[in-house]
Amino acid sequence: xxxxTINGQPQQFEAPINVAQLIDHLALHGKxxxxxxxxxxxxxxxxxxxxxxxxxxxxxVVAVGGG
Amino acid sequence: MDNLVIAGKKYASRxxxxxGKYKDFNExxxxxxxxxxxxxxxxxxxxxxxxxxxxxxxxxxxxxxxYTLLPNTAGCYTVxxxxxxxxxxxxxxxxxxxxxxxxLGDPKTLYPNVVETLKAAEIxxxxxxxxxxxxxxxxxxxxxxEEMGCVAVMPLASLIGSGMGILxxxxxxxxxxxxxxxxxxxxxxxxxxxxxxxxxxxxxxxxMNTAIAAAQNPVLMASAMxxxxxxxxxxxxxxxMAKKLYSASPSSPTEGVIAKTEKKPVSGKS
Numbered sequence: 316x317x318x319x320t321i322n323g324q325p326q327q328f329e330a331p332i333n334v335a336q337l338i339d340h341l342a343l344h345g346k347x348x349x350x351x352x353x354x355x356x357x358x359x360x361x362x363x364x365x366x367x368x369x370x371x372x373x374x375x376v377v378a379v380g381g382g
Numbered sequence: 383m384d385n386l387v388i389a390g391k392k393y394a395s396r397x398x399x400x401x402g403k404y405k406d407f408n409e410x411x412x413x414x415x416x417x418x419x420x421x422x423x424x425x426x427x428x429x430x431x432x433x434x435x436x437x438x439x440x441x442x443x444x445x446x447x448x449y450t451l452l453p454n455t456a457g458c459y460t461v462x463x464x465x466x467x468x469x470x471x472x473x474x475x476x477x478x479x480x481x482x483x484x485x486l487g488d489p490k491t492l493y494p495n496v497v498e499t500l501k502a503a504e505i506x507x508x509x510x511x512x513x514x515x516x517x518x519x520x521x522x523x524x525x526x527x528e529e530m531g532c533v534a535v536m537p538l539a540s541l542i543g544s545g546m547g548i549l550x551x552x553x554x555x556x557x558x559x560x561x562x563x564x565x566x567x568x569x570x571x572x573x574x575x576x577x578x579x580x581x582x583x584x585x586x587x588x589x590m591n592t593a594i595a596a597a598q599n600p601v602l603m604a605s606a607m608x609x610x611x612x613x614x615x616x617x618x619x620x621x622x623m624a625k626k627l628y629s630a631s632p633s634s635p636t637e638g639v640i641a642k643t644e645k646k647p648v649s650g651k652s
Contacts, residue, residue, distance in 0.1 A: 321431055322428040322429070322431055323428070324431060341431055341432065342432075343429065346429075346439065347439060347441050347474060348429060348474065349426075349470040349471070349473040349474035350473075351466065351469075351470055354466065356469050356470065356473050358473065359473070374428060374470070375428065375429050375431070376426050376427060376428055376429060376470050376474065377426075377427065377429045377439060377440075377474070378424040378425070378426060378439070378440050378441050378451070378453065378471075378474060378475075379402075379424065379425050379426075379427045379440055380400070380401040380402040380403070380404060380410060380424065380425065380440055381400060381401060381402040381423055381424055381425025381427075381454055381456050381591075382400025382401070382402045382403070382423055382425075382454070382456065382542075382589075382590075382591025382592065382595075
C-alpha cells in the first residue's frame, strides 16, 4: 500500500505505479497536462518509466483562462 | 508593416488579451477573435481530479496552432511558485519558452513584488525562458529587468482588475524612453480611451483582460479595444500637434471672408 498526494489530496494505491498508470487511473489519458513530482517536472517522455513511491507529492496541471 | 516584435517574432496586433473571467468558452473565443490578438495569456492550475473528465479544455477552444500562448504566473507570491509554474507551463506547451512572469506582493491590491520578480526573472532567463515581465511603473526596475535579459517589460497602468486607467503617464514615458525592448502596459486599462492613451504615449502594446471580460458586452468591448490600440498607435506614429492654451490660427482661412453688408439706404420718396 502506498499513499500519494495528488493536487493536495491523499490517495492510496495497492502497489507502486508509474506516472503513465496514474494518468490512466485519473482518466486524464490524452489530455494536455503537465506533471510535477516532489517539485521536479516529469517530462512526458518519461511517464511510463518514472515509478511513484510512498509519500510522493504530485501536481497535475492544465491551462485555464487567465490574464 | 508596423509590427510588434517580441523575442525576434513579429506580430501584426499590438493588443494582447487574457482569457479569464468570461462567462463561458464560447464568449472567451468570440472576444479573443474579435480583439484580433495574436498573443493570449493563460493561467496554469491544478486539474480537477476525478471530476468532469470530458469537460472541454481551454486549449481546444484557443489552440496553440492559432495563437501564441503566454502562460502566466498569476497567483504566485514567491520566486519558487513562479518558477515552478512556468516550468510546468513549458512542459505543458511542448517546450514553448515565451512566458509572462508576475510575482505578486499583496493579495488585496495584487501589487507586484519587484524584488521577488527580479530574482525569478534571473532564474528563468538562465533556464532559457523568454520572459515578458509584469512590474510596477518604476523606471529603474524596468531598466534592470531589461538589462537582465527580459524580452519585454510590462509596467502596470494601475492595479490589476481596477480599470483605473493610466495613473502615471510620466513614469511610463520615462520607461518607454529608456527601453530598448518592447514596453507593454499590462493591467489597469478600463476602457478604450485608456488603451489609446497608452499607445499614444509610445507603448509598444497593451495587455488586458478584465477591461474586456468585465464589460457589459465583452465582444463589443474587444472590438473597441482593437480599434483603440490601432488608433493610438497611428496617432503616436503620426505625431500629435503641440498643445497650447489658445491659438490665433483658426483652421479656416482668415482671408476671403465675405464682406459685411451695409444697409442700403431706403430711397427717399419724391
